[in-house]
Amino acid sequence: MSEREPLLVVRDLSVAYGSDRGTVVAVDHVDFELARGEFLAIVGESGCGKSTLLFALTRLLGPPFSGEIIGGEVLFKGRDMVTLGERQMRSIRWRDMSVVMQSAMNALNPVLTIAAQMRDVCEAHSDMSADEIRRRSEEVLRLVSIDPVHLRSYPHQLSGGMRQRAMIAMALLFTPDLVVMDEPTSALDVVAQRSLIVQIKELQAKLGFAVIFVTHDMSLVSHFSDRLMVMYAGQIAEVGGTRRIFDKPLHPYTSGLLEAFPSIRGPNTRLTGIPGSPPNLARPPAGCRFSPRCPHVTDVCRAHEPQLVDVDGDEVRCVLYNGRAA
Amino acid sequence: MSVPAVTAPVQGAAGFEPAEPQPRSTVGTNLLYAVLRNRKAMVGSLLLLFFTVLAIFPGQIAPDDPQAEIYLPGQSASAHHWFGTTSYGQDVLSQLIWGTRQSLIVAVAAGGLATVLAVLVGVSAAYLGGIADGLLSLVTDVILVIPIFPLIIVIAAYEKNAGLLTLIIVLGALGWSYGARQLRSQALSIRNRDFVEVARVRGERRLYVIVFELLPTMTSLIVASFLGAALYAVLAAAGLQFVGLGDPNAQSWGTMLYWAQNNEALGSGLVYWAIMPGVCVALLGAAFALMNYAFDEISNPALRPIPKLGRRK
């Protein structure tokens, strides 16, 4: 695979699940690409589909995460992950792509030491010897600034921040090409959050892996991600370079979101947030899904669902930009 | 601060109101709705309905007086006697139909008594905590561990020909411990929910909080508990009567089994007399069991079957 080819290509991916109210399409025809070593942040509020998208990418759908892929393809290093069998997935998991979940306390086995859990992972995905496993475990812990003596600790003996870093260490056991993270910082306090993200960036620089970072907190990734993808109601609302999005947001939802963060250092002006709630995905509104809450809504918005259009290399799904050609 | 946008209507943004009309929402009708959706619940409740009708109108449904020994004894199944006649010349079908009443009464009464006790003990233990909880849990565990059936036999034997009331009291007084454990667990987890603290902080009395804040959120589990207790009561009552500890003159399925056994019905080829009462017990038990599963699923959505979608492209 050449250096220039994208690491991950997602085309027309859709995920749905059944519920009392009928079929709910949680991820609706999502397309995007990820280059090697890139840090992509996927941002959105609850119900936007970002977590479902993440599980679809990593083939983790199925109880307890509801949903099934109903269309599209996920090309990882050229191979379509959607059609791969479990056996083939096993060889990709952890070696080429790994996952860091939201709450380490839930993801780590409380009755096993850190060493035992790392051993499990190594044994499941390779045939390293016990010695090699131990050496590698110590190495990855040092990478995340944890003293290797903690290999003997149980998860509850570590602090919240350390647990989260231990999870990241586990994800790096095989130096994968892609690490997918689902809100890894939400259980941490602000200081620990900052230091965790900085750590991730340093590791990225050192080891060269790509990161997909799912979060509901845009400001967290504002200085760290290369590109930002904003999701709303199962669709991509806007995607583009991070700084550009913060400086000049195109989609009204993105500007609304940015407005909703009170500032620490700038002027303390009154903010308005975004009135209303995200739509019921079992019965999405006709036309643009954001139209009921949009301050710039017109009749066109309510009638036609806009497609993603290219605006200077970035993409946005909004009637306001439909006039511009690619 | 300028005119606030926040007092603008917050709800009603298009797309939020569900497009289909909401069912008239009360706790009761939501349950009904859930029951109708669930296949197990449907089958179970139909069976239950069937037996209830039999129990309420046995005179109208049964062809004969169950005690009347007017027929030729020992007949096998025929058009006139669907399940044949007993060794005493009674119509088996009529006996089955009339027997429904007793079984249902025991199920509901003993099940009800057991559930009331389970709620009292379980929820109090959870809410009071500390020493009270310790004591109540101890009592619960002791009763749980005692082999119930032998104990019931001993008690019933004391009574000599236990009538319906004795049966109900004995079964109710000994069958609450399983439900109490379950209810205690659930009450413990609900007790930590904020709305309980909200009620306390606003000044409600303890008893009010238990009865009006805690219990209403546990209805599904309480109903499921009742169904489980009713099931156990049906089986236990039939068992006791079969063994001969019930009133032999009573009209019930268990007594039918007792008499059938005494007259070696199976050996004499009177298959239906020997088996049908058991089948009825099993069916009524199954009705309760199905509804029990169904209520578990209703109260815990995680247990519900996940509808499968196809892959479309």
Add this chain to the structure above:
Amino acid sequence: MTEPLLRTEGLTRHFGIGGLVSRQTLHAVDDVSFTIGHGEIVALVGESGSGKSTIARLVARVYRPTRGEIYFEGRPVSRLRTRRQRLAYSGDVPMVFQDPYSSINPAYRVSHGIARGIKLHRRELSRAERRREVERVLEAVGLVPGRDIARKFPYELSGGQRQRIGFAQALAFRPKLIIADEPVSMLDVSIRIGILNLMSELREREGVSFLYITHDVASARYISDRVLVMYGAHLVEEGPSEEVLQRPKHPYTQLLLSAVPDPRAELGISDTSDVGEPPKVVDPSEGCRFRARCPYRIATCDTVTPLLRELSAARRVACHVATADDSANDFARLESTHRRAEV
């Protein structure tokens, strides 16, 4: 000087932990003194485990203090004996909880909790008046039309709406001070501002004071008049919000502020290499509890616990090193002296 609405003095709460053999004492709140005035919004900021939620519960009388006292309108709260007095207090000082999905009883319509509150605290109202009050408070928190919302069940409402119900329940008591324990942290970002604005508004319109408990410093700045910073069960800094957040004096406050992401600012503030954690204060020794992570630590910090002292008018800091001089401790200095702490 007029008596403040609420005043705490040396408020302390300890919990016993551990079994029979190794009994230890967890210091959740140690010697905290502050005031809240009429119509004032005071933010209590700190990380989880700092003691802020415990303070909320102490003020709400869910816990009794181990030591110290709370004075409400000049009268000590521990002296409330009769049920009537305690009821009156809980009506004057209600609490709004963090989790909108857990703070309303799912078995009843939304009006139930509000109506019960009115029934208990304002007995003089008739049934019809009660119903009208329910509608009034619902509309006062932005849920319009009140009559329709009152008939809904919680599951029919969104998280933001449910949180407003929480405020409506509190408003129904005609309170003087509302304790808001992390009221927005479980809500979506775009909904938070609505709730924060609501709090501001209720203060303007109804004159209610707020004790706003949060770990989000930016939201504290957004609505509060004064800020109290907690660390390790101690109150470490206090003052007007703008003052404290633009010119923080306590090293912890400085660390906190440097870690808050502000997308509108340039990155450049220390990519902090602090990997410390807020302490669990169990059987603590003397000395400043922040000393392990503090870049300005001196010898005294190890042996003498710093007390809150006045740096200037309305500004208090618990630090041996902090001075009133604004040029002394600021971000640049913090940046250059921070070092990596091995865990």
